[in-house]
Amino acid sequence: xxxxxxxxxxxxxxxxxxxxxxxxxxxxxxxxxxxxxxxxxxxxxxxxxxxxxxxxxxxxxxxxxxxxxxxxxxxxxxxxxxxxxxxxxxxxxxxxxxxxxxxxxxxxxxxxxxxxxxxxxxxxxxxxxxxxxxxxxxxxxxxxxxxxxxxxxxxxxxxxxxxxxxxxxxxxxxxxxxxxxxxxxxxxxxxxxxxxxxxxxxxxxxxxxxxxxxxxxxxxxxxx
Amino acid sequence: xxxxxxxxxxxxxxxxxxxxxxxxxxxxxxxxxxxxxxxxxxxxxxxxxxxxxxxxxxxxxxxxxxxxxxxxxxxxxxxxxxxxxxxxxxxxxxxxxxxxxxxxxxxxxxxxxxxxxxxxxxxxxxxxxxxxxxxxxxxxxxxxxxxxxxxxxxxxxxxxxxxxxxxxxxxxxxxxxxxxxxxxxxxxxxxxxxxxxxxxxxxxxxxxxxxxxxxxxxxxxxxxxxxxxxxxxxxxxxxxxxxxxxxxxxxxxxxxxxxxxxxxxxxxxxxxxxxxxxxxx
Numbered sequence: 279x280x281x282x283x284x285x286x287x288x289x290x291x292x293x294x295x296x297x298x299x300x301x302x303x304x305x306x307x308x309x310x311x312x313x314x315x316x317x318x319x320x321x322x323x324x325x326x327x328x329x330x331x332x333x334x335x336x337x338x339x340x341x342x343x344x345x346x347x348x349x350x351x352x353x354x355x356x357x358x359x360x361x362x363x364x365x366x367x368x369x370x371x372x373x374x375x376x377x378x379x380x381x382x383x384x385x386x387x388x389x390x391x392x393x394x395x396x397x398x399x400x401x402x403x404x405x406x407x408x409x410x411x412x413x414x415x416x417x418x419x420x421x422x423x424x425x426x427x428x429x430x431x432x433x434x435x436x437x438x439x440x441x442x443x444x445x446x447x448x449x450x451x452x453x454x455x456x457x458x459x460x461x462x463x464x465x466x467x468x469x470x471x472x473x474x475x476x477x478x479x480x481x482x483x484x485x486x487x488x489x490x491x492x493x494x495x496x497x498x499x500x501x502x
Numbered sequence: 503x504x505x506x507x508x509x510x511x512x513x514x515x516x517x518x519x520x521x522x523x524x525x526x527x528x529x530x531x532x533x534x535x536x537x538x539x540x541x542x543x544x545x546x547x548x549x550x551x552x553x554x555x556x557x558x559x560x561x562x563x564x565x566x567x568x569x570x571x572x573x574x575x576x577x578x579x580x581x582x583x584x585x586x587x588x589x590x591x592x593x594x595x596x597x598x599x600x601x602x603x604x605x606x607x608x609x610x611x612x613x614x615x616x617x618x619x620x621x622x623x624x625x626x627x628x629x630x631x632x633x634x635x636x637x638x639x640x641x642x643x644x645x646x647x648x649x650x651x652x653x654x655x656x657x658x659x660x661x662x663x664x665x666x667x668x669x670x671x672x673x674x675x676x677x678x679x680x681x682x683x684x685x686x687x688x689x690x691x692x693x694x695x696x697x698x699x700x701x702x703x704x705x706x707x708x709x710x711x712x713x714x715x716x717x718x719x720x721x722x723x724x725x726x727x728x729x730x731x732x733x734x735x736x737x738x739x740x741x742x743x744x745x746x747x748x749x750x751x752x753x754x755x756x757x758x759x760x761x762x763x764x765x766x767x768x769x770x771x772x773x774x775x776x777x778x779x780x781x782x783x
Contacts, residue, residue: 328669353671365669367662370655378659382671387652431671 280340281305281467282327282435289319289326289333296322298491299335304435304484306340307465309457311478314488320471321362323488324437327469328352328359339435353382356434358427360441365424368413372404375412375423379430390430397426400456417444422453429460436468442477454481505627506745507738512630513699514717514737515637519692520710521717521729522641526685529661529724530678531582533591537598538689539707539714541577544602545570545690546697546706547610550617559618563694567687574686575679582682583675606704617697633695634734640691641730644684648726657681709756713740716759719766722773732773736762 282304290296297319304310312320326333329349337344344352353359366375376397380390398405401422407415412423421444428436441457442450458481460466472478478485487495520542527535545566552562577598585594621632648654660667660677667674692714693707700706717736721728736759744755766773 330665330669349665349668350671350673353669359669361669365666367659367666369662370658374655374658378655378672379670381656427670 281308282310282337282339282469284327284335284337286335287323287326287333287337288335289322289331291322291331296491297326297333300488300491300493302469302486302493304467304469307461307467308483309461309468309470309478309481311470311472311482311485312488313472313475313478313485314494317490318488319491320488321439322491324359324361324439324469324471327435328357328437330359330361350382353431354384356382356431357437358382358429358431358433358435359437360421360424360428360439362439362443366412366415366420366427369411371409371411372415372423373408375427376430379427382431382433393430393432397429400429400460401426418446418449421445425453433466436466438468438470440471440473442472450477454478457481503742503746506741508627508630508634510738510741511634511734512737513696513713513741514734515634516692516696516733517710517713517717517737518730518733519637519641519688519695520707520714521721521733522644522726523685523689523692524714524718525721525724525726525729526681526688528718530681530685531591533588533595534715535685536592536595536711537602538595538685539711540599540602540606541570541574541686542689542693542710543704543707544606545573545686546617546693546702547606549690549694550615550697550702551610553618559620563620563691566694567690570686570690571683573683574689575683577686578679578682579675583678603704610704612704615702617694617702619698620695637691637695638730641688644688645726645730653680712756713737713759716762716766719763720774725773728773735774 284300284302286299286301287297288295288299300323302310312323314320322331325331327337327344329347329352333345335345339355339357342355344355344357367378370378373394376394377390380386380393403419404423404426407419412420415423421441425441442453445453454477457468461468461481470478482499484496484498486493520539523538523542524535527538548569549562549566552565553559581594582591585591619629619633620636621629624632648657656672657677657680659670660672660674664674696710697706713736717732718729720735721732739762740755740758743758
């Protein structure tokens with residue numbers, strides 16, 4: 279099966295191992311959600327997939343191995359990671375933030391303006407601040423900009439770490455509707471870390487429960 | 503007075519260039535490169551050697567700037583990126599300062615050497631204005647590249663947040679090397695512009711580094727445009743104070759930038775040309 283395939287992933291920080299040999303997968307165009315309490319290791323899994331922390335095991339995207347590569351190389355292979363932190367370039371304007379994110383694409387200069395317009399159609403609030411430095415946006419707007427930057431890369435795999443953090447409940451629900459639409463129309467594979475099951479029911483194809491660095495349960499869409 | 507202002511602009515152009523070099527390396531590594539002045543001095547010796555060996559000034563200058571770029575980039579790749587932590591980086595730049603100074607003394611000795619100006623046949627005021635114009639042209643072009651090109655956008659992104667840049671697929675290592683190379687090139691320009699007035703010797707840039715610090719602080723450390731304007735203001739202020747303020751004279755001129763640094767840090771820490779940090783938590 280192509281898409282994302284993870285086998286025996288172990289990762290941590292220095293001597294402290296946080297993720298203890300997990301398996302997970304997401305087929306092409308599927309959305310997999312990692313659920314679990316704080317400290318379960320969900321964020322570390324995403325960091326391992328995007329190369330931010332060293333990891334062992336086996337990870338491949340459409341058959342291409344990812345482990346051992348640098349974060350920029352993994353990004354250029356089509357993996358975009360929206361971290362819990364803002365993930366924007368504070369002194370750069372909203373438009374500059376979006377344009378520079380296109381560097382991860384195989385052809386960074388082609389179709390950039392069209393994709394900026396596409397991001398604005400998903401998140402109209404960003405268009406109102408197009409010439410404003412990203413650091414002056416509200417926390418919620420910065421989350422949307424970080425997601426917009428990820429979309430500019432035209433990723434095959436989108437890693438989202440608590441995408442609704444800093445968003446009001448209504449804005450969070452709107453964001454998941456947008457993600458659902460992107461997934462359906464563009465076929466982007468996604469791994470989403472989230473606390474709320476209710477928030478992701480609509481968009482998820484499979485849900486993994488994590489605790490203490492291990493997968494403790496799996497439900498696929500047919501079973502909820 | 504006009505003559506003094508022109509002379510101040512000429513010196514200020516050199517301070518501006520070195521201040522910009524400091525700002526560039528600061529924005530990439532988050533620390534002040536204490537070796538920036540010495541690297542500029544070394545590049546000036548290279549230019550002097552080319553001219554001594556018969557190369558025309560206007561050929562020696564760009565060749566030297568290109569060599570300085572490569573040297574800066576190689577220094578970043580071989581030394582700077584292998585050092586972790588701000589303290590380690592600061593100590594490394596101080597080590598580079600001592601090493602480069604000793605190397606220049608070893609190769610060229612401490613003898614004072616005359617370095618030609620870019621416009622040797624022009625009257626002093628016009629020559630200084632020409633030097634300022636040359637620096638303005640190069641630094642202005644650099645600011646335009648940073649603000650309005652794809653490469654400039656990538657460089658500013660890396661300077662803002664290296665982790666996010668990596669996650670955006672940017673080859674951060676190469677951009678850092680380009681940043682250090684650019685800083686070294688701009689520093690080389692500073693050395694070549696200031697050497698005619700200072701005489702070339704291994705300690706030539708020690709005092710200039712203080713002026714460049716003052717210029718960078720005055721402009722708002724981190725602001726490229728601020729560093730350039732700050733350099734010009736410091737150059738003119740220093741020249742006018744040395745000439746018209748009786749107790750300053752030639753001996754106390756070096757105190758002028760120190761007064762500027764303290765005054766700016768106390769009264770307006772973000773610098774005259776920088777904006778206060780407007781960033782939401």
